[in-house]
Amino acid sequence: MQAPALLVTVPLLGALLISITGRLNRKVCFPLAAVSLGVSLYLSILLLFAVLTEGEVFYKMGGWPPPWGISYHIDHLNALVLVVVSLVSFVNLPATYRYVHRDFADRTGPFYALYVLMVAGLLGIVVTGDAFNLYVLLEIAALTGYALIAMGEAEAPLASLNYVLMGTIGASFYLLGVGYLYIVTGSLNMWDIASLLPNLYQSKAVFAAFAIMMIGIWIKMAFFPLHAWLPRAYVYAPSPVSSLVAPLVTKVMVYVMIRMLLSVFTPDFAFSTLELSRAVVWLAVVAIVGAALLALAQQNLKKMLAYVIVSEVAYMVGGAWLGNRAGLTGSILHISNDALMTLCVFLAAGNIAYKGRGLDFSDLGGLFEKMPFTMAGLLAGALSIIGVPPTCGFFSKWYLISGAIQAGHYGFLVALLFSSLVHTVLFFRVIERCYFEPVGQSHGGHSSGKAMEEAPLSMVIPLLLVAVGLIVLGIYSRELVVNIIQYAVPASMV
Amino acid sequence: MISTLIAKYNYWIYITLMMVGMYAMIAKNNLVKKIIGMNVFQTAIILFFVSIGAKQDATIPVLEHSHGPEAHTVRALDYINPLPHVLMLTAIVVAVATLGVALALAVKVFNRYHTLEEDEILTQIREE
Numbered sequence: 001m002q003a004p005a006l007l008v009t010v011p012l013l014g015a016l017l018i019s020i021t022g023r024l025n026r027k028v029c030f031p032l033a034a035v036s037l038g039v040s041l042y043l044s045i046l047l048l049f050a051v052l053t054e055g056e057v058f059y060k061m062g063g064w065p066p067p068w069g070i071s072y073h074i075d076h077l078n079a080l081v082l083v084v085v086s087l088v089s090f091v092n093l094p095a096t097y098r099y100v101h102r103d104f105a106d107r108t109g110p111f112y113a114l115y116v117l118m119v120a121g122l123l124g125i126v127v128t129g130d131a132f133n134l135y136v137l138l139e140i141a142a143l144t145g146y147a148l149i150a151m152g153e154a155e156a157p158l159a160s161l162n163y164v165l166m167g168t169i170g171a172s173f174y175l176l177g178v179g180y181l182y183i184v185t186g187s188l189n190m191w192d193i194a195s196l197l198p199n200l201y202q203s204k205a206v207f208a209a210f211a212i213m214m215i216g217i218w219i220k221m222a223f224f225p226l227h228a229w230l231p232r233a234y235v236y237a238p239s240p241v242s243s244l245v246a247p248l249v250t251k252v253m254v255y256v257m258i259r260m261l262l263s264v265f266t267p268d269f270a271f272s273t274l275e276l277s278r279a280v281v282w283l284a285v286v287a288i289v290g291a292a293l294l295a296l297a298q299q300n301l302k303k304m305l306a307y308v309i310v311s312e313v314a315y316m317v318g319g320a321w322l323g324n325r326a327g328l329t330g331s332i333l334h335i336s337n338d339a340l341m342t343l344c345v346f347l348a349a350g351n352i353a354y355k356g357r358g359l360d361f362s363d364l365g366g367l368f369e370k371m372p373f374t375m376a377g378l379l380a381g382a383l384s385i386i387g388v389p390p391t392c393g394f395f396s397k398w399y400l401i402s403g404a405i406q407a408g409h410y411g412f413l414v415a416l417l418f419s420s421l422v423h424t425v426l427f428f429r430v431i432e433r434c435y436f437e438p439v440g441q442s443h444g445g446h447s448s449g450k451a452m453e454e455a456p457l458s459m460v461i462p463l464l465l466v467a468v469g470l471i472v473l474g475i476y477s478r479e480l481v482v483n484i485i486q487y488a489v490p491a492s493m494v
Numbered sequence: 495m496i497s498t499l500i501a502k503y504n505y506w507i508y509i510t511l512m513m514v515g516m517y518a519m520i521a522k523n524n525l526v527k528k529i530i531g532m533n534v535f536q537t538a539i540i541l542f543f544v545s546i547g548a549k550q551d552a553t554i555p556v557l558e559h560s561h562g563p564e565a566h567t568v569r570a571l572d573y574i575n576p577l578p579h580v581l582m583l584t585a586i587v588v589a590v591a592t593l594g595v596a597l598a599l600a601v602k603v604f605n606r607y608h609t610l611e612e613d614e615i616l617t618q619i620r621e622e
Contacts, residue, residue: 132581139588146595150602155619157602161529164596165519168532172539175585179543182578 001050004059004072004127007043007082011036011120015113022109030097033112037090037119044082044123051079052483066129067192073129077262077332077488080480081126081255084336088247088343089119095347095462096240098455099354103238104151111151115244118144122252131178131264132188134256135171138220141252142167145245149237159232166219166229173216180209181264190264201269210265210274217260221253221313224287231306239350242302246309247342251335254316258331261320267493271323278409284318285415287311292422301359302349304426305342308385311419312338318412319400325493327403332485333477334396337384340470341393344381347463348374351455364430365437370453373460375434380467382427384474387420392474399481504545511538525603525610529596536589543582547575 014036022029050057051074059072074082093115104111121141128134146167150160182188184205185196200206215226222230230250234242261270271277288311295307316338319331349359351374357363368375384391397416404413454460473480499506515538518531555576557568600610607615 132584136584136588139592143591143595146599150599157599157606158615158619161525161596161599161603164592164599165528165532168536168592169516169519172536176539176542179539179546179578183546188581 001057001059003043003047003050004057004074005061007040007047007127008120008124010039010043011116011123015117015120018116019109019113022113026108029108029112030093030101033116034090034093036116037086037093040119040123041083041086041090044079044086047074048079048083048484050074051076067187067189070128070130070133071189071191072127073191074127075488076484076486077258078126078255080332080484080488081252081335082123084339085119085122085126085248085252088339089115089122089244091462091466092240092244092343092347095459096243096350097458099238099240099350099459102354107151111148111240114144114148118148118244122248125252126255129190130188131181131190131193132175135175135178138171138174138256141249142171142220145249148241149233149245151241152236152238154236155232156236156238159229159236163229163233166226170216170219170226173212173219175216177209177213177216180205180212184209190259193264194266197265197269201273207274210260210270213260214257217253217257218317221250221257221317222310223283223313223317224291224310227287227291227310227313230310231303234306234309235300235302239346239353243343243346243350246305246346247339250309250313251316251339254313254320254331254335257317258320258328262490267323267490271321277321277323280321281318281407281409281412284314284321285411287314288318288415288419292419295426296422299361301352301361301364301430302346304430305345305349308345308423308426309342311423312342312385315397315400315416315419318415319403322403322407322409322412323493324403324406325489326399326406328489328493329481329485330396330399330401330403332488333399333481336480337392337396337470337473337477340466340473341381341384341391344377344463344466344470345385347459347466348378348381351377351459351463354455354459355453361430361433364433367434371455372452373454373464375431377460377463377467378434379431380470382423382431384470386423386427390474391470392477393470395474395477504542504548508538508542508545511535511541514538523612525600525612526597528612529593529600532596533589533593536585536592540582540585540589543578543585547578549574 014032018029018032021032047057057074060066061070061072100108100111118141121137121144124137125134125141128137146160146164149163150157181193184200184203185193187193187196197206219226234246237245261267291307291311291314295304295311298304298307316331316334319327319334351371352367353359355371380391384393387393387397397420401413401416404416512535515531515535518534519528522528522531549571552572552574555573603615604610607618609615
């Protein structure tokens with residue numbers, strides 16, 4: 001089966017093709033992007049079913065056996081994340097079609113080439129089993145992300161430049177950690193390193209490698225207080241970009257962290273030998289509370305959402321480091337749930353921005369009358385982020401909370417409840433304004449009258465599908481845990 | 495003390511270079527200086543990787559051929575480890591691409607604010 005290789009190669013070649021043909025004919029850019037991402041989505045679903053029926057899939061690149069060649073290795077953990085990444089990027093494509101063709105009419109070629117290339121990088125990060133290959137794909141995803149964010153207006157280039165500096169430090173730290181691991185083991189294949197490491201767990205070099213790698217990954221995933229690059233980069237990015245980048249990049253980095261904890265180092269080493277797990281969970285507690293307070297201080301919808309992402313990232317870090325089955329299950333489940341709900345709220349914000357409205361709270365008045373469907377989508381996303389059943393956000397939070405109780409870490413429990421409370425306040429402040437306040441004197445002065453000014457159907461339908469998806473995912477989250485995530489957590493963990 | 499300094503001098507050099515780069519990224523006010531600091535930072539890691547491939551009394555990893563029928567046995571100890579060097583070829587490409595993207599962004603920033611000094615840009619943003 002060649003699916004693992006094609007999964008990355010198809011969007012990679014697609015991106016090249018788009019950048020070439022985009023110069024000749026701009027109309028082919030979107031169909032080409034849709035086809036290449038559609039193929040990736042199909043292949044990742046195929047791989048998920050292959051993993052479910054036959055167990056883990058090994059793929060040797062070019063026929064070279066590991067540890068000499070690069071191997072792709074798909075188990076329950078990354079099969080799930082692959083589907084999430086390709087699904088989110090595929091849904092975001094039609095949802096932003098109108099916006100891209102209006103605002104980047106002369107640059108659709110570069111835009112879609114970067115878009116597809118970024119997805120190729122993200123899929124590669126998830127599918128690869130080689131530590132150095134992961135670094136290269138990380139940089140592919142990051143560099144395209146910088147360029148996409150810089151397409152925005154106002155402060156976007158400056159925000160993107162800050163992101164370049166921070167992102168490069170993060171990726172370089174990861175590379176340094178890989179170097180240390182290579183010195184002690186002489187291997188780059190994750191599973192090969194894992195089999196060589198246990199005798200070396202007392203070595204200081206291994207500890208240094210672990211610590212440096214973790215800090216690098218935390219910078220890339222915007223783990224508070226290393227989050228400084230994220231809010232401005234995501235706020236000033238154009239809407240079609242922020243609804244691609246915001247759901248995916250941080251979540252993929254959480255996946256990388258879990259992969260390092262579980263597959264390269266063993267849970268034994270990370271949670272028992274090092275005795276760091278409680279300390280890291282306390283860091284997550286500080287991060288959740290800090291990000292929640294910063295979110296409260298914002299007066300702009302998109303800025304507020306950016307800080308919500310920062311606190312959601314801390315949920316997943318804390319859950320993973322609790323070091324028990326429930327916490328890790330919650331963390332993995334939250335990767336897929338958070339990707340979908342972030343997509344939902346950012347698509348809604350994009351629809352509001354498309355109609356030329358500002359996203360400052362003072363501009364949001366009367367939106368329920370003007371854009372009822374968009375606001376319904378935003379409401380569904382908000383309920384899921386707060387964690388109201390039956391939306392999916394409730395179930396992952398439930399696992400995280402039971403993990404915290406099981407580990408006896410009540411600080412994390414309190415932080416989760418506190419941030420749920422803060423998120424409730426945050427979103428209901430927004431909803432209240434949109435529902436009760438009169439139509440504000442928003443941008444352009446075209447605000448009079450009661451007529452509906454809904455975004456075009458091509459933007460509303462994907463948003464509503466994602467909103468329904470949040471509830472469906474919530475209802476089926478038990479099946480998701482029993483059939484997939486249960487096997488992603490190592491059997492040794494209780 | 496002296497012996498750890500001298501025996502592991504390659505590590506000391508890379509750490510020093512890395513800190514020089516990081517200092518420039520954090521402390522410098524000019525965006526181009528920050529970007530060059532970032533490049534120094536990446537180069538330090540490249541040098542680190544290159545240095546770990548070295549061995550004493552070893553030669554470049556090209557097999558010595560004999561013209562006759564007799565085959566040479568390959569002794570790994572006689573050759574330096576080529577793998578870190580090959581990895582760094584990729585890392586150099588990444589570093590160049592990052593530098594290019596960062597400088598392009600600096601041009602965009604300059605076109606908007608007509609300066610590359612960070613404090614002046616921030617005052618302009620505050621005034622807007």
